[in-house]
Amino acid sequence: MKNKTLLSLLIGASAMLSSQSQAVTDDQKVILDLLQSNAKQDSLSYDVIESLTTEVGARYAGTPAADKSVQWAQDKMKALGFDKVWVEESKVPQWTRGDLTAAISGPYPHKVVALALGGSVGTNGKELKAEVVEFASLEALQAAKSGSLDGKIAYVGYRMERHKDGHGYGDAVGARVAGASIAAEKGAVAFLLRSVGTDTNRFAHTGMMRYSDGIKKIPAVAISNPDADLLENMLKREQPVTFSLTTSASGPTGKTATIANVIGDVTGSEKPNEVVTIGAHLDSWDVGTGAIDDGIGVGITLAAGHYIAELPQRPARTVRVILFAAEEIGLWGAKDYVEQHKGDMDQHVIGAEWDFGNGAIYELTPGVGAEALSEVRSFAEYLAPFGVGMSDKNDAKGQSDMSALGEAGQPAINFSPDGSDYFDYHHTENDTLDKVDADALKINTGIFTAFAYWAATSETNFRK
Amino acid sequence: MKNKTLLSLLIGASAMLSSQSQAVTDDQKVILDLLQSNAKQDSLSYDVIESLTTEVGARYAGTPAADKSVQWAQDKMKALGFDKVWVEESKVPQWTRGDLTAAISGPYPHKVVALALGGSVGTNGKELKAEVVEFASLEALQAAKSGSLDGKIAYVGYRMERHKDGHGYGDAVGARVAGASIAAEKGAVAFLLRSVGTDTNRFAHTGMMRYSDGIKKIPAVAISNPDADLLENMLKREQPVTFSLTTSASGPTGKTATIANVIGDVTGSEKPNEVVTIGAHLDSWDVGTGAIDDGIGVGITLAAGHYIAELPQRPARTVRVILFAAEEIGLWGAKDYVEQHKGDMDQHVIGAEWDFGNGAIYELTPGVGAEALSEVRSFAEYLAPFGVGMSDKNDAKGQSDMSALGEAGQPAINFSPDGSDYFDYHHTENDTLDKVDADALKINTGIFTAFAYWAATSETNFRK
Incomplete structure (x- = not known):
């Protein structure tokens, strides 16, 4: 984080202003811009992907490599300054590829x-x-x-x-x-x-x-x-x-294996029980190193959490990074998260997932209450100079893992990166680090960080 | 071949003119243009590659698949109207990849x-x-x-x-x-x-x-x-x-395997012993289907021979297509050709190889006697509108296999296609038919056919 003193002053100013208006204020814009600027000057999200793909690599749900990724993710979250890091375990059916x-x-x-x-x-x-x-x-x-x-x-x-x-x-x-x-x-x-x-x-x-x-x-x-x-x-x-x-693929063996969501909170300063979730999946297929799918999401969400954790003042709400388990084999981790969070799902104020590569974001689609639309529009207007438009629709339920939370009532923003080349590498041996464009990643990290900060400082109830 | 009657008349006219000048005449240009136009309206060279990669596939020197390719090539040459088709066998050291x-x-x-x-x-x-x-x-x-x-x-x-x-x-x-x-x-x-x-x-x-x-x-x-x-x-x-x-790669086993060059002549009408050679290699690595390396060369040279064989009147000199064996493991077929043709190498008037992909040809480089340069320049001027320039150098010895014939005294033209992406696929599993751009192939086939026809109708001695 650069310019901490200036930022501290600005946060103070914007905190006063943000409660007075649903629009993104000029002062907020300065902070959001600074967060984005920091992301663009930094290689953190790329470094996270490099670490995950090099030190763990392929991490198919229920394998020792996936267990290793769970430890890796907890260590990384702690090193990046998350306040609270934990895992939530569950079981999945076992399958083995064989030869x-x-x-x-x-x-x-x-x-x-x-x-x-x-x-x-x-x-x-x-x-x-x-x-x-x-x-x-x-x-x-x-x-x-x-x-x-x-x-x-x-x-x-x-x-x-x-x-x-x-x-x-x-x-x-x-x-x-x-x-x-x-x-x-x-x-x-x-x-x-x-x-x-x-x-x-x-x-x-x-x-x-x-x-x-x-x-x-x-x-x-x-x-x-x-x-x-x-x-x-x-x-x-x-x-x-x-x-x-x-x-020698096994088919369904009837046996189960343990999986774990890895969760890290940047605790909110005023409303710590109100949670903004940003998610990605930690598991990958067993054939590449899962750099694109979904190392990119892991890198972006961990970096976003870190940049917000580093601010001199926490946002009012908690920013929660959820690295979901076993997405590839059927959103098992996401469904388990919903099961384990039945009691506090109504405290999940809004969520977004990153699991569609590294193209330029051209659109966001909300899935929020009608009264919250104007604030989303204001945030979208702030993003417009970065090439992000706002969809006319208001039906987003969350992408990939977050769709399970969306089904359980969590409001959502879906970000749409250009996915033209995403399926060139998807689920292949060729999903490796060299496919990650470091410059594009910085821009996407900046925008996603801005989303999390904006939602966590918002006073709005996004629920329908 | 289209417009046979018109072409027949033009050939008659150009035959009279071509002996009077070293320059490519307007009448010759019409024939060369027609040959190119036919290539551009036809999918023959692509169809040849499709046939080779589908019906044979990988054909590493000395394997049963390479033997199959030798039979395939003879059958194809006969079907395409070559006058004389034969093989020349020799031996190579055996190696096996194993697991x-x-x-x-x-x-x-x-x-x-x-x-x-x-x-x-x-x-x-x-x-x-x-x-x-x-x-x-x-x-x-x-x-x-x-x-x-x-x-x-x-x-x-x-x-x-x-x-x-x-x-x-x-x-x-x-x-x-x-x-x-x-x-x-x-x-x-x-x-x-x-x-x-x-x-x-x-x-x-x-x-x-x-x-x-x-x-x-x-x-x-x-x-x-x-x-x-x-x-x-x-x-x-x-x-x-x-x-x-x-x-379990074998290393040099000390054993040998049989290889065979496959040779097809379109016999010259006046000077059948004077031979213009166009070549490619028939063998490939064992991992892809050898579409780019060198199915393209096989397709272009066979199509060129066919288009010239189909003319109502043969050129004065013989056009010989040589599909060399065992290029990949060290130009074994080419060296054997030189050995077996010691006695008539001085009758090889000029040669060119196609073994560098399918990019747009941007240059030709001659390797001819000083007196022959003006005629090469005239041919290059004819090709200039198609984007082909002429190098200032006159040191070509022939590319790939043809370099062995060049070392033995055969004059050469080296064509330079844009090889920017050639080494993306070279010697990999990924060298497959889908990498062959059918439209680019038509253009290259046309230009290579024009070369063979021009050289075979020329009166020039290209030797140094």
């Missing part, structure tokens, strides 16, 4: 780059070999006749589209989640998917799948997009294409 | 994406674990004291620079080729290298290395650039970093 080899076995043999989808059963380590039947989409697979895939491998080749707001993911992910059981219903012995990703690199994109009750569990595997192209080019030749798959 | 696992084992364990360098010995399938010592460059490694690396793993972290002409490769590749023996001289038990590549994807770049005589052979392994970053970040923490390596 996998995949190949087109005929008519033209090729090795295939593939990853089991999260939750998938394996082949018990035995080779499964069958003819591939191609479908353009989940809908096309659904339309196949029962029994028409007996003994075959179903392949869905839907191509995810690249969009700024990432909505191509929603269009594509249904096949990843539900495809295996739909294929099994038609008689298929395995399910292959063109990766849900926008890149053309030879990485498969993993991610969760789920089995429907009462349907035979068959292996579910994503293949890299270049391998999907190859498979489709081969299928165009109108000869039977056979595929070979060997995987 | 590899690599990891940073301490202080913070991480899996590492790595590939054995071509020719490397393995660890006999046993784990080799040792402390890593970092060097910024080959020169820094060379400066290390004898014995200073006893029992250690040497790591060279030199970062290849991105340049249009690819000269960053020359600056970086020395460490790949010679690093292991230099490290072994100082006592190292293994050699690690930051990948010789310009990308930041999590792929290791393989490529040949060589052992010096009388020095202990130690395993030589390239790690992906993101993994190199991670290793360096860990080394910055000033704690000992240990690395674990298990590989």
